Amino acid sequence: MSDFSTALDVLSSGMRSQGRRLVHISENISNADTPGYRRKTVDFHAMVEAGRRTGEVEVGPVRLDRSDLVRVHDPDHPLADAGGYYDGSNVSLVVELADAREAQRSYEANLKMFEQVRRMSSQLMDVLKR
Amino acid sequence: MTEMPALFGLAASLARHAAARQAVVATNVANADTPGYRATDLEPFSPGARDDGMRRTHPGHLGAEEAAARRVAIEAVANDPNGNNVTLEDQILRGIEAQRSHSRAVTVYSTAMDMLRASLGRR
Numbered sequence: 001m002s003d004f005s006t007a008l009d010v011l012s013s014g015m016r017s018q019g020r021r022l023v024h025i026s027e028n029i030s031n032a033d034t035p036g037y038r039r040k041t042v043d044f045h046a047m048v049e050a051g052r053r054t055g056e057v058e059v060g061p062v063r064l065d066r067s068d069l070v071r072v073h074d075p076d077h078p079l080a081d082a083g084g085y086y087d088g089s090n091v092s093l094v095v096e097l098a099d100a101r102e103a104q105r106s107y108e109a110n111l112k113m114f115e116q117v118r119r120m121s122s123q124l125m126d127v128l129k130r
Numbered sequence: 131m132t133e134m135p136a137l138f139g140l141a142a143s144l145a146r147h148a149a150a151r152q153a154v155v156a157t158n159v160a161n162a163d164t165p166g167y168r169a170t171d172l173e174p175f176s177p178g179a180r181d182d183g184m185r186r187t188h189p190g191h192l193g194a195e196e197a198a199a200r201r202v203a204i205e206a207v208a209n210d211p212n213g214n215n216v217t218l219e220d221q222i223l224r225g226i227e228a229q230r231s232h233s234r235a236v237t238v239y240s241t242a243m244d245m246l247r248a249s250l251g252r253r
Contacts, residue, residue, distance in 0.1 A: 003149040007156035014160030021163075044164040055157035057164055106162050109218045113159050113225055117152055120232050124145070127240050 004121040011114045013056035018107040037089035038064040141239040147175040148232035155225045165212035169204040
């Protein structure tokens with residue numbers, strides 16, 4: 001029985017982490033046109049408690065993508081320099097959408113497993129009910 | 131009548147093994163995007179098997195409690211550049227396998243229970 005509750009804990013940590021990842025992806029997408037915005041990325045680690053891995057997953061600190069900002073030519077822009085250029089963001093919509101799709105797919109896999117574990121444990125409970 | 135306890139024990143240990151396996155598969159799925167994570171699985175269920183390969187065929191045998199099934203690494207080439215070798219499709223299939231063996235065990239257990247009740251004359 002405790003196997004089931006461990007599995008449910010682990011799976012909900014997976015869903016939480018994928019959700020956090022989706023939050024940062026949507027921030028990136030909505031700031032794709034913000035001048036000077038750098039895309040945010042997070043990475044996942046295995047959670048360690050009392051020196052051993054619990055199997056749960058957690059999200060590391062937010063990091064900014066250090067790649068070069070796109071130089072946009074628009075002399076009318078208020079931020080434009082003498083040459084008519086300003087710094088755009090380094091968000092690439094294609095990358096963000098692909099990342100969002102991957103996060104969604106992993107989230108669904110976690111959810112499916114969660115449902116399966118719950119079904120198994122309720123089946124076990126049915127034996128008690130008889 | 132003497133077969134009944136053995137039947138219950140067998141069904142219960144299969145259900146336990148399936149639950150433990152499901153927990154391992156759940157860990158793999160949750161860590162599908164963790165850099166450097168290697169997927170693991172449990173050894174297949176074998177009734178009465180112990181760590182040293184001896185089989186317990188009678189409840190009176192030494193080392194009465196069953197050892198937990200060992201974890202084995204799934205040998206798959208890392209398909210992510212970050213060294214993670216979890217394949218979601220494969221893990222989902224393993225999860226379904228564990229669920230099927232769990233429901234098989236529970237069905238056998240409850241049928242045996244019905245037979246026991248019927249022999250006691252209570253239904």
